Amino acid sequence: MTSKQDSSFSEEKEAKRLFPLDAAPPGARSEKFFGSFFQKRTSFLFRLLATGEGLAGLALLSALVAIALAAPFLAPGDPLAIKGDPLLRPWQNMAHPLGTDRLGRDVLSALIHGARTTLLVAVSAAAAALGIGITIGTIAGFLGGWVDEVLMRIAEAFQTVPAFLLTLALISVTGPRVPTIVLGIAIGAWMQPARITRAEILSLRERDFVAAARVIGMRPLEIAFREVLPNALTPVVSLAAVIVAAAVLIEAALSFLGFGDPNRVTWGSMIAEGRTVLRRAPFLSIIPGIGLVMTVLAVHLTGQGVAKALRTRRHMA
Amino acid sequence: MTAPTRRSLLAGAAALPLLPRAAIAQRRGGRLTVAADSEPPNLNPAIIASNGVFFVASKVIEPLAEAAYTGKDGLAPRLATAWEGAPDGRSMAFTLRQGVTWHDGRPFTSADVAFSALEVWKKHGNLGRAVFRNLEAVETPDAHTAIFRFAEPTPAQLIRNALPALTAVVPKHLYEGTDIMRNPANQKLVGTGPFRFAEWRPGEYTRLVRNPTYWQQDRPHLNEIVYRVLPDRAAAGNALEAEEIQLAAFSAVPLADLDRIAKVPGIKVYSNGYEGLTYQLVVEINHRRKELSDVRVRRAIAHAIDRDFVVRAIFRGYATTSQGPVPKYDRTFHAPDVAGYGFNPQRANALLDEAGHPRGADGIRFRLRLLPAPFFNETRQFGDYLRQALAAIGIEATIVSNDTPAHLRAVYTDRAFDITVASPVYRGDPAISTTILFQSGLPAGVPFANQYGYENAEVDTIIRQAAATIDDAERVRLYRALQKQVTDDVALVNVAEFSFITVARDNVLNVSNNPRWAVSNWSDVGFAG
Numbered sequence: 001m002t003s004k005q006d007s008s009f010s011e012e013k014e015a016k017r018l019f020p021l022d023a024a025p026p027g028a029r030s031e032k033f034f035g036s037f038f039q040k041r042t043s044f045l046f047r048l049l050a051t052g053e054g055l056a057g058l059a060l061l062s063a064l065v066a067i068a069l070a071a072p073f074l075a076p077g078d079p080l081a082i083k084g085d086p087l088l089r090p091w092q093n094m095a096h097p098l099g100t101d102r103l104g105r106d107v108l109s110a111l112i113h114g115a116r117t118t119l120l121v122a123v124s125a126a127a128a129a130l131g132i133g134i135t136i137g138t139i140a141g142f143l144g145g146w147v148d149e150v151l152m153r154i155a156e157a158f159q160t161v162p163a164f165l166l167t168l169a170l171i172s173v174t175g176p177r178v179p180t181i182v183l184g185i186a187i188g189a190w191m192q193p194a195r196i197t198r199a200e201i202l203s204l205r206e207r208d209f210v211a212a213a214r215v216i217g218m219r220p221l222e223i224a225f226r227e228v229l230p231n232a233l234t235p236v237v238s239l240a241a242v243i244v245a246a247a248v249l250i251e252a253a254l255s256f257l258g259f260g261d262p263n264r265v266t267w268g269s270m271i272a273e274g275r276t277v278l279r280r281a282p283f284l285s286i287i288p289g290i291g292l293v294m295t296v297l298a299v300h301l302t303g304q305g306v307a308k309a310l311r312t313r314r315h316m317a
Numbered sequence: 318m319t320a321p322t323r324r325s326l327l328a329g330a331a332a333l334p335l336l337p338r339a340a341i342a343q344r345r346g347g348r349l350t351v352a353a354d355s356e357p358p359n360l361n362p363a364i365i366a367s368n369g370v371f372f373v374a375s376k377v378i379e380p381l382a383e384a385a386y387t388g389k390d391g392l393a394p395r396l397a398t399a400w401e402g403a404p405d406g407r408s409m410a411f412t413l414r415q416g417v418t419w420h421d422g423r424p425f426t427s428a429d430v431a432f433s434a435l436e437v438w439k440k441h442g443n444l445g446r447a448v449f450r451n452l453e454a455v456e457t458p459d460a461h462t463a464i465f466r467f468a469e470p471t472p473a474q475l476i477r478n479a480l481p482a483l484t485a486v487v488p489k490h491l492y493e494g495t496d497i498m499r500n501p502a503n504q505k506l507v508g509t510g511p512f513r514f515a516e517w518r519p520g521e522y523t524r525l526v527r528n529p530t531y532w533q534q535d536r537p538h539l540n541e542i543v544y545r546v547l548p549d550r551a552a553a554g555n556a557l558e559a560e561e562i563q564l565a566a567f568s569a570v571p572l573a574d575l576d577r578i579a580k581v582p583g584i585k586v587y588s589n590g591y592e593g594l595t596y597q598l599v600v601e602i603n604h605r606r607k608e609l610s611d612v613r614v615r616r617a618i619a620h621a622i623d624r625d626f627v628v629r630a631i632f633r634g635y636a637t638t639s640q641g642p643v644p645k646y647d648r649t650f651h652a653p654d655v656a657g658y659g660f661n662p663q664r665a666n667a668l669l670d671e672a673g674h675p676r677g678a679d680g681i682r683f684r685l686r687l688l689p690a691p692f693f694n695e696t697r698q699f700g701d702y703l704r705q706a707l708a709a710i711g712i713e714a715t716i717v718s719n720d721t722p723a724h725l726r727a728v729y730t731d732r733a734f735d736i737t738v739a740s741p742v743y744r745g746d747p748a749i750s751t752t753i754l755f756q757s758g759l760p761a762g763v764p765f766a767n768q769y770g771y772e773n774a775e776v777d778t779i780i781r782q783a784a785a786t787i788d789d790a791e792r793v794r795l796y797r798a799l800q801k802q803v804t805d806d807v808a809l810v811n812v813a814e815f816s817f818i819t820v821a822r823d824n825v826l827n828v829s830n831n832p833r834w835a836v837s838n839w840s841d842v843g844f845a846g
Binding site for chain 1: 551554571573574576577629630631691694698700701702704705708715716717718719720
């Protein structure tokens with residue numbers, strides 16, 4: 001073990017000697033990439049906030065996240081508990097400022113707790129979709145050959161089915177619980193990050209630093225994930241916002257169709273519940289609807305801000 | 318019931334215009350478009366006694382008699398004109414209507430009744446199987462007399478109560494010698510009714526047309542009935558307002574929307590016409606689960622439910638609270654002396670403490686899986702309510718929501734539930750639809766039956782005795798004793814009894830004029846001229 005490390009160490013030196021100007025040593029580029037995000041975070045954040053979209057989106061998103069995190073303090077107790085008379089209109093009784101639903105449950109606490117479920121599901125689903133997509137895209141792009149063919153044909157097979165139907169089918173089989181909903185949404189959304197990652201990897205894998213990494217004896221997958229992938233992440237990360245926004249809407253649509261977790265409040269299920277009394281108490285559907293619009297808007301604006309900020313970084317670089 | 322409910326007021330209001338309506342000229346012809354929410358693939362009412370099937374099939378295929386608000390035994394003759402049970406309960410004679418022809422032109426005779434009874438109702442009927450279990454033979458001395466012979470004494474009262482729902486007569490010449498369950502006539506119906514089956518376009522509509530050779534003179538009034546598929550409940554109300562449909566039965570218009578739609582000019586709301594199809598909102602309890610096998614726990618659950626709130630908030634007043642398994646409208650069999658369980662969370666908590674289920678540190682005594690039936694908005698909403706009601710007495714219920722096939726499998730085949738919300742239908746006699754909820758030893762897979770493991774030898778004895786009792790008064794006594802016993806045991810928790818609302822344009826005449834109106838033949842329905 002030690003001898004191998006020693007040898008790879010010496011090979012690294014050798015690589016430095018062989019490619020003094022052209023290629024940064026393996027690892028350096030990825031550090032630079034992460035550095036721009038994390039070490040010089042203040043300047044990236046500054047650029048993000050300098051874009052109007054970034055500022056508005058981030059403000060809205062932080063407010064939503066704060067509400068979701070603080071739900072147990074803002075609206076203590078079970079949000080599904082029956083607290084008052086059914087179908088109170090907003091502002092009618094200040095104990096229930098946003099009114100009550102058909103069973104007398106407080107709309108405000110449902111809205112607050114709904115933000116929690118919605119964001120939880122959306123962010124986990126997006127993370128899972130990105131995770132699956134990036135892994136598969138990296139493997140396909142870097143290894144190429146039949147592995148690439150097989151993985152991309154699988155991705156295409158998934159892409160031919162509308163994502164929502166795929167999710168719906170999975171959930172109707174496994175039953176509506178939060179983990180399966182997250183998985184279901186992820187399974188309908190991993191293809192795009194996979195393809196983009198693969199494309200980026202393809203353009204990167206012939207670069208000299210990859211050859212250098214090969215020379216120092218790194219294993220192919222190690223090179224793919226440790227050296228190439230970090231350089232391919234930028235466009236994929238800007239895709240995250242689109243996926244989160246889509247996940248929010250898919251989760252809402254699932255709950256609306258009755259495929260949400262019935263033991264949790266979600267905005268989609270609130271809209272579905274309110275639909276039966278749409279003409280009589282439209283606020284029951286409109287209020288969670290506004291919540292959904294706000295969330296999707298916030299995520300989209302933030303995503304656009306991030307993309308813009310990254311572009312300026314590239315221009316400056 | 319101290320104050321008049323909205324429902325009784327509406328029922329009264331709907332009954333009043335019945336009198337002058339006879340004076341309104343009734344136009345002949347016209348097409349009635351009604352909202353339909355399901356399209357059962359098998360429409361044969363002799364096999365499947367279900368309201369979804371009857372809604373369409375009752376206009377095409379007729380029973381021996383139909384339910385009526387007035388008249389002997391609460392029945393109006395259809396294919397039979399008279400019936401008489403023998404005092405020993407061994408036979409029942411039917412006089413059949415003369416001059417009736419099938420839609421394909423063949424004459425209707427006693428042979429059709431004999432074939433339907435022995436080959437279809439007894440062998441394939443989902444409810445008929447039980448009622449006609451002891452039917453041994455049907456004698457046909459002439460073309461218009463059918464005498465049913467029973468192997469065991471069978472109460473005439475039971476057969477009479479079964480006539481509207483379980484005696485749809487199908488044509489022998491189309492079914493004889495075929496696989497009855499797969500006969501194409503189960504879908505393309507052939508009957509004797511006032512309307513003929515014209516076409517079914519899946520996902521769009523089912524169309525019936527006037528039968529010009531109907532046995533009743535000058536009937537039906539309508540030329541066509543079109544069942545337009547509108548699975549979205551919000552759509553039915555809008556379609557009525559837009560006059561795209563003229564009638565929405567079975568509460569196709571959501572209850573919460575009724576207050577508003579009742580005020581729209583040209584639209585009428587009928588809350589009667591479903592007495593013969595009363596549904597019961599019940600909580601079924603899996604008696605195999607250790608905690609729930611203790612009657613104190615079951616009583617605690619019964620005490621935890623605020624029935625008045627359920628009627629007010631979930632049914633918007635269009636229901637009645639219920640404590641026993643026979644609904645109040647059946648004055649013959651309903652046991653008024655069953656006290657039942659009032660809303661009393663303190664008592665419920667005390668009972669649970671007593672049963673040895675103290676609250677844990679988190680306030681929870683034990684956890685249950687709750688499967689609300691997905692059949693109605695109300696059963697789902699009651700599931701949400703029940704979860705909260707149980708939380709108040711320290712029982713944490715996790716809702717498991719399924720679609721209809723998965724729900725039926727989970728509850729009635731796999732028995733994978735702790736409590737479920739169900740909505741059995743009461744069909745006019747406890748022997749038809751009530752005893753099956755309590756008798757033990759049923760095989761798994763029989764839906765809407767005792768799959769929750771309730772077993773009480775005394776109850777089984779009462780059920781057996783009552784089945785063999787032919788004296789009307791004695792049957793009533795036994796079935797009242799049954800209600801008392803199962804309510805004491807909390808075999809299941811009865812919460813409310815509900816039926817449906819019909820909303821129609823006000824130019825549609827003769828709506829809701831019998832206790833099974835939505836599933837009757839509509840031969841007198843027409844448009845105001």
